[in-house]
Amino acid sequence: MCLPAWQQPLNRASAASAFPQATENRKVNSMSITIHTAALAHIDPAESIAFYRDALGFEVRGDVGSGTMRWVTVGNPDQPDVSILLAPPATDPGVTEEERRMISEMMAKGTYGWILLSTDDLEAAFERAVSAGAEVVQEPVDQPYGARDCAFRDPAGNLVRIQQKR
Template identity: 30%
Template sequence: MPTINLTAVYVDDQAKALAFYTDVLGFVKKTDVPVGEYRWLTVVSPDQPEGVELLLEPDAHPAARTYKQALVADGIPFTSFAVADAQAVHEELTARGARIVQPPTEMGPVTTLIVDDTCGNLIQLTQMA
């Protein structure tokens, strides 16, 4: 059976995205290879350096930009990451200057918070009960 080894988030600026996903969210850079005008740029969880990679994919295709804008306009996160303690993460992200779109909110068996990734996306962080 297949396993997930790579997923992507479309970003409007790879350098800015790398700063957000590492300095604010705490991921670590895994791969950084020049590919013409852009880079094959991935980050991973520091707890799982050989785990699933998140590709910081340029949103150069017009459909990607339109898709991202529609999601943000409707308040829909582009993707979701798991956290152990949503309230603690909220406090850490606020201290790091992140723009919180939705503070920790209980939703049945999960608590979610939503943050602006500074690159055109809303990102949901989810704590399972």
């Protein structure tokens, strides 16, 4: 199978020649791109709101739609320019029934979506999430790659990892 050039794996030498500005860590045209919103799927918007508000301490910034066709935006009150959009899965009319079934199965297994968060106090964040009833996947642990983190599943099955800030 022939992949387009932008999807082909690059070794460091070819990456440096193909994308010199990226390897030099420079801004292009004085442009700065930042993260505004990350999206995760939800099954039950009320359960998702309770998890992100009560277990993680996020604020609800937006809530539109009704029933399971609700789009909810949440985020850290101290980080107003970055949000998580909790959206119903597979609402695009181009998604087939087979694809919807596959997405539902992946969500049930917890393999569809994930996010990595960070905190100054991992132990307190873990205790807050446990107290709020979060499904624990991994208690706080020192990872072999140097990070200390823990993991939960949100009500839709998304993996939520929380890492101790260094």
